[in-house]
Amino acid sequence: MTMGWVRAVRADELGGTAAVRFEHGGHVLCIALADGQPRAVDDTCPHREVALSGGLVRDGIVTCPGHFRRFDLRTGQCVGLQHESVRAYACTVVDGWVCVDLAAPAPRRSIREILLAHAQDRSTT
Numbered sequence: 001m002t003m004g005w006v007r008a009v010r011a012d013e014l015g016g017t018a019a020v021r022f023e024h025g026g027h028v029l030c031i032a033l034a035d036g037q038p039r040a041v042d043d044t045c046p047h048r049e050v051a052l053s054g055g056l057v058r059d060g061i062v063t064c065p066g067h068f069r070r071f072d073l074r075t076g077q078c079v080g081l082q083h084e085s086v087r088a089y090a091c092t093v094v095d096g097w098v099c100v101d102l103a104a105p106a107p108r109r110s111i112r113e114i115l116l117a118h119a120q121d122r123s124t125t
Contacts, residue, residue: 003027003102011093014038019062021053027102029053029089032073034060038098039073040089047084 008022009031019032021043030043030053039060043053050066057063061070061079070079076088090101 005092005099005101007094007097008040008091008100009098011038011096011098014098017056017058019053019055019057021051022100025102029100030062030073031091031098031100032057032062034073038091038093040091040098040100041071041073041076042086044086045069045071046078046086052086 003025006024008024008029009020013020014031014033019030022029022031022040028043028051029040030051031038031040033039034057041052041062043051045052045064045066047064047069048066050064052062052064052071055063055065057073060073062073063070069081069084071077071086072079074088076086078084078086087105092099
């Protein structure tokens with residue numbers, strides 16, 4: 001089932017050092033503020049499957065309460081561990097509600113696909 005934008009939490013529920021857990025259609029998200037804007041990432045730390053929403057938020061980083069791994073809410077990337085990340089979701093505020101885009105992410109292209117597309121674009125100009 002393809003999902004798109006869903007209403008998640010009231011914007012005024014976000015703030016301080018706490019995150020909010022949100023569940024919808026099989027997705028479990030950790031929603032918090034980063035740079036004053038709502039951000040959402042998967043709520044499960046890939047290290048030990050601990051809920052990130054139980055951790056502290058500071059400077060756009062949520063700290064896992066299980067083993068203190070830190071994830072950037074803007075990108076989902078684990079700070080200091082390039083091979084570890086959680087999915088980040090686009091957010092916006094509409095009528096006082098944080099809405100999250102739960103659509104499937106675009107498939108990643110290989111470097112070969114990127115270079116071929118670039119070469120084809122250049123050959124048509």
